[in-house]
Amino acid sequence: MEKDTAAIKATVRKYISDRFFKQGSSGELTDSTPLISGGVIDSIATMQLVTFLEKEFHFEFQAHEVDRDNLDTIEIIANFIYSKISG
Numbered sequence: 001m002e003k004d005t006a007a008i009k010a011t012v013r014k015y016i017s018d019r020f021f022k023q024g025s026s027g028e029l030t031d032s033t034p035l036i037s038g039g040v041i042d043s044i045a046t047m048q049l050v051t052f053l054e055k056e057f058h059f060e061f062q063a064h065e066v067d068r069d070n071l072d073t074i075e076i077i078a079n080f081i082y083s084k085i086s087g
Helices: 005-020 043-057 074-086
Strands: none
Touching: 005 043, 005 074, 043 074
């Protein structure tokens, strides 16, 4: 099932908000909030996010793809996932 980037963003935002923000504090989370470079998620949380994304969207990251270039914001994540599952 192909998902558009808006649906991907909503799914990723909910996961990050539920998993990494204290209840009620995710109001600052936007599509451009820096997750890795901003210290929202650390290396362990990044791996948890990768595992979630792989299961949720049915694709596998290559080792070189697990980095800030593909995972630093919800916008970047959604575009990366869309490129992986739409092609």
